Amino acid sequence: MGSTLSRVTAEQRCEAASVVEDLISVLALGGVKLPSVEVDWEHGRLTGCYLVQLGSARTLELLRIVDLLRKGLRYERLTYDDRTPRPPALVGGLLPPSPCRTQEVSSPDA
Template sequence: MASILRRITAEDRREAADALDDLKATLAYAGTQLPSPGIDWQCASVTGIVLIDLGAAPTSVILQIVDLLRLGVRAQRARAEQQPWHPELGSAVTLNRAGGTPLPARVVGTSEKVITVRLDSWLIT
């Protein structure tokens, strides 16, 4: 029975080992580490569920990890809040030539990546 379960959980065990390696490498890059992380191989052989044991850690290490998580969450929220600017069809926009000369224009088409404008004046000097 154990060998069948072992075959069934082989991919899960590989994923757990990779995830633990990634966690340890990321924490090391940030200048901290958990003192005794590991994988509970026995639980996997009995239940089929692979658990990663983060071990006991002093408060100072947990606070470092909490700070890292907060920084990551803030960065992720900041990226989500940065919405690309898409003008409305027909709206007036001002383009600037080299040297700062304004060029009035109208938006005639938009897509996710391209904004098409028509210059209001063809007299460009």
């Protein structure tokens, strides 16, 4: 049981770290930097659910994020209709999956 739980939480830690990396990368491509994006490792250690804390941000940064989201959604609506399947990159995320899904991730509770 312990090894199964350890494997499952390792996958969850890896996924949390990966999504934060992806978010930071995508935002950087759009010229946005959120100063305090991080995984809440303590909450995950206690509950098994790893949350991503987006932290505080200036209004200007959030306006840019909203603008990028609107443009992306508009592009997606104009490019694809309900009869056209979306490519996997648009269904699952903007970037390919992180290679850490197959390897252990180091975190404070690992």
